[in-house]
Amino acid sequence: MSSEKPAFCADGKKQIWRRLCGKWTQALDVGAIANGTHVCCGSLPQPCRKSGLTCSEKANCLVPSCSQEEWYLRSVEADADHAFRMFGKDTSEFRNCSFSTQSLPCAQRDARFATSELTDAALATLLNLNAEALEATAWEVLQEIAAVAGSKVAFTEFGEAVTAEVRERALFSRRSVVDMTDVHVIGTGPSKRRSLDNTANGKRKL
Numbered sequence: 001m002s003s004e005k006p007a008f009c010a011d012g013k014k015q016i017w018r019r020l021c022g023k024w025t026q027a028l029d030v031g032a033i034a035n036g037t038h039v040c041c042g043s044l045p046q047p048c049r050k051s052g053l054t055c056s057e058k059a060n061c062l063v064p065s066c067s068q069e070e071w072y073l074r075s076v077e078a079d080a081d082h083a084f085r086m087f088g089k090d091t092s093e094f095r096n097c098s099f100s101t102q103s104l105p106c107a108q109r110d111a112r113f114a115t116s117e118l119t120d121a122a123l124a125t126l127l128n129l130n131a132e133a134l135e136a137t138a139w140e141v142l143q144e145i146a147a148v149a150g151s152k153v154a155f156t157e158f159g160e161a162v163t164a165e166v167r168e169r170a171l172f173s174r175r176s177v178v179d180m181t182d183v184h185v186i187g188t189g190p191s192k193r194r195s196l197d198n199t200a201n202g203k204r205k206l
Helices: 016-029 066-076 078-086 091-098 117-129 131-149 155-173 189-200
Strands: none
Touching (some): 016 131, 066 078, 078 091, 078 131
16 A cells, blocks of 8 residues: 555645635634634644634644644544545554644644543534535545555445444433533643543544
């Protein structure tokens, strides 16, 4: 399999970026990621940078860690992440692609993005209301990867997997947010482990 990255990774003019960046903007608007607007503009992919709206250029802006970037992709773009995995590529490769135009590389230590029941509920609502958009993004990613790989994939298999994800989102929307009354830092401690475990099972939970 080719190690070449899909074309959209470095081409900010690709239509797919409207979807990917739009998701980040929506997550900020609904409060799904507290302090999200404090992320350094250089940490975002070039097409997603809007100083003062989607990121910050202040000296004390936040630089997410590599694991936090991967958490975001697994949690918010889980369908697209699955598209990468269908080609034997893990989330780190999805991250290397998605963030290839960032001017500030990810940090070793987690930035302090606080999360609580409110951010958990906001994220769950965002994912459920945008199920079709998430699936559409994943299909575009799948086509981009297939173009580089030089082969066709089992689109039926992918469609079935996405359908399962949509069903899981519907189930999750009817669940109450678990007892996470303490404010913790995304990507640290037991809360991180729980969120990553849930995400791996298709349960998009902060």
